[in-house]
Amino acid sequence: MTKNSITLYPSNWLYNAGVIGLLKVLDRNAKYEIKDGFIEIQIEIQKKGLNKEIFEKWDDLTNKKINISYQGKKGGTKNYYYANQTERSIKEKISSLLGEKKEKKSNGKGFNISCSICGISEIVSKTKLKRKTLTQAYGNILLASAKTFPNSYWMLKSREFICSKCEFILMCHHIPFVTIEKKGEQNKIEMFINSPSFNLTVDLNTFAENLLQKSKEYEIRKILGSSLLQWAIKRRTLLGAWTMMNIEVIIKSWHKEEKKWIIDYFDLPQNITKILLDYEIASLIEEINEEKIFDLILQGKFSELEKANYFVLRTILKLKNKEKNKEKISENDPITKYFTKYQDFNYLKKVSEILPELYIKILEKIGR
Numbered sequence: 104m105t106k107n108s109i110t111l112y113p114s115n116w117l118y119n120a121g122v123i124g125l126l127k128v129l130d131r132n133a134k135y136e137i138k139d140g141f142i143e144i145q146i147e148i149q150k151k152g153l154n155k156e157i158f159e160k161w162d163d164l165t166n167k168k169i170n171i172s173y174q175g176k177k178g179g180t181k182n183y184y185y186a187n188q189t190e191r192s193i194k195e196k197i198s199s200l201l202g203e204k205k206e207k208k209s210n211g212k213g214f215n216i217s218c219s220i221c222g223i224s225e226i227v228s229k230t231k232l233k234r235k236t237l238t239q240a241y242g243n244i245l246l247a248s249a250k251t252f253p254n255s256y257w258m259l260k261s262r263e264f265i266c267s268k269c270e271f272i273l274m275c276h277h278i279p280f281v282t283i284e285k286k287g288e289q290n291k292i293e294m295f296i297n298s299p300s301f302n303l304t305v306d307l308n309t310f311a312e313n314l315l316q317k318s319k320e321y322e323i324r325k326i327l328g329s330s331l332l333q334w335a336i337k338r339r340t341l342l343g344a345w346t347m348m349n350i351e352v353i354i355k356s357w358h359k360e361e362k363k364w365i366i367d368y369f370d371l372p373q374n375i376t377k378i379l380l381d382y383e384i385a386s387l388i389e390e391i392n393e394e395k396i397f398d399l400i401l402q403g404k405f406s407e408l409e410k411a412n413y414f415v416l417r418t419i420l421k422l423k424n425k426e427k428n429k430e431k432i433s434e435n436d437p438i439t440k441y442f443t444k445y446q447d448f449n450y451l452k453k454v455s456e457i458l459p460e461l462y463i464k465i466l467e468k469i470g471r
């Protein structure tokens with residue numbers, strides 16, 4: 104079997120989301136390996152009907168995600184997410200990515216232009232150039248909003264050239280977005296966690312998706328925070344400062360007044376990211392297993408941990424005394440601000456040992 108190997112490097116979030124989406128589209132038709140800084144995808148290009156299979160998988164995922172199908176479409180897709188695309192035009196893009204057709208050599212008429220994403224240059228004719236710049240074909244919702252929100256796709260300016268290999272990848276960017284809120288199509292909020300490393304991006308989005316399967320009530324701060332925490336515990340790896348600094352959540356939501364989709368960003372302050380990604384700190388937070396304490400850390404209210412510990416010790420004493428009279432801790436007790444399981448003597452005893460250690464480790468980490 105002839106295999107085609109494609110190597111992709113991280114770029115702006117639009118492209119990174121495209122790569123993650125592409126992996127879902129290729130599914131069993133490809134093997135991939137994420138290495139330090141890039142991803143290598145092996146595709147069996149000789150497989151019969153591969154293009155059709157990839158198109159159908161893409162269309163199926165697109166239908167599930169944004170309720171549109173390009174199956175059998177020959178036109179009339181002006182208002183679709185990927186504007187003016189047809190089944191054929193999408194299949195052509197798949198073909199280019201797979202390397203099924205060679206791009207024509209220059210006959211002296213074309214322009215030699217390099218791709219604004221991967222940097223590889225390609226010879227394009229004038230007519231083709233119009234079609235291949237970054238327009239609404241790559242997400243009308245996204246790029247229409249770019250005029251009002253110039254930063255909605257990082258670094259890229261409108262109408263930049265996109266090469267044949269990158270075209271289909273960009274058209275997979277909607278796939279890895281996870282829905283946070285779904286009170287009707289108009290209140291839908293979707294998110295994608297981007298980072299400079301494909302490994303980290305895949306992991307963080309998987310953790311976020313798992314969390315959202317349990318409940319849709321979480322705020323973005325907490326989803327990102329929990330994903331970082333889980334990553335630290337499961338992977339036990341140190342991340343470089345550059346990677347840590349560039350973890351961000353891309354939020355897609357519907358702007359009711361302007362009646363269009365907008366893109367927003369969210370990231371956690373540097374010191375909080377650093378804390379959550381520390382294996383030892385993350386493990387202690389998990390051991391405490393209390394959302395109120397986790398919230399304090401997410402908000403950077405570290406000195407509150409010291410206060411919390413004071414009330415834990417006080418409550419332990421109170422519980423000892425009350426045991427004799429079979430009384431309970433009052434619902435107005437200050438401890439209730441920090442803990443849910445405040446009637447549980449053994450739990451508080453455990454926490455009283457963890458909290459001081461956690462507090463010291465946090466101070467050490469942020470250099471205070």
Ligand SMILES: [Zn+2]
Nearest residue numbers: 218221266269
């Ligand atoms: Zn390219």
